[in-house]
Amino acid sequence: MIGLVRRQVRELHVPWLEAMARGERDPFKVLISCILSLRTQDRTTGGASERLFALASTPEEMASLTVEEIQEAIYPVGFYKVKAERIRSLSRTIVERYHGRVPDSIDELLRLKGVGRKTANLVVTLGWNKYGICVDTHVHRITNRWGYVKTRDPEKTEAALREKLPKRYWREINGLLVAFGQGICRPQSPLCSRCRIRDYCDRVGVVRHR
């Protein structure tokens, strides 16, 4: 199954994969980018992270900005007030409690206000190059459509995927699953006619094929 997904994704031209290839490896920038993209489609962020990082690219610099300055920089992403406050408080916490170094463990990251499992896993995998399984809404949706896991709870999906997926290729697989969800197994009107794994999918005959 993963092999088929891999072949499928190689045929796609997905912006997310380009971002992976460019490789944001600074844990702090990964963290802040995560906050910015919460409940927001990738293509709708409108250069917000670039504008913000031009103002401040370290926890120290970010902590010295006002909430208003952060808001102005990140508009028009949705939920900009909540996000600006979280970005400021996270930056301050990282400076004060962690001496400016973003934590590198899931458990430690989860103690931060504004950091949930998806964000914690992304920081750990992209920023620190350590094992993690990033379950965003795409990964949750597609693995449940396949019947690979069966639960409404993304946290349970993550636990199941940690069990079922091969451990060796976690970095590539994290990318493949998101790319597949964005490019083929989309939220509405999935491109079933182009899907390489439709024969194995629970939803054959249920979803609309295009």
Added chain:
DNA sequence: AAAACGGGGGC
């Protein structure tokens, strides 16, 4: 015009 989209906190 209306619905879909997508994480986490507070209660």
Added chain:
DNA sequence: GCCCCAGTTTT
């Protein structure tokens, strides 16, 4: 478990 947060894209 339910509600809140704010914008863009799709139908």
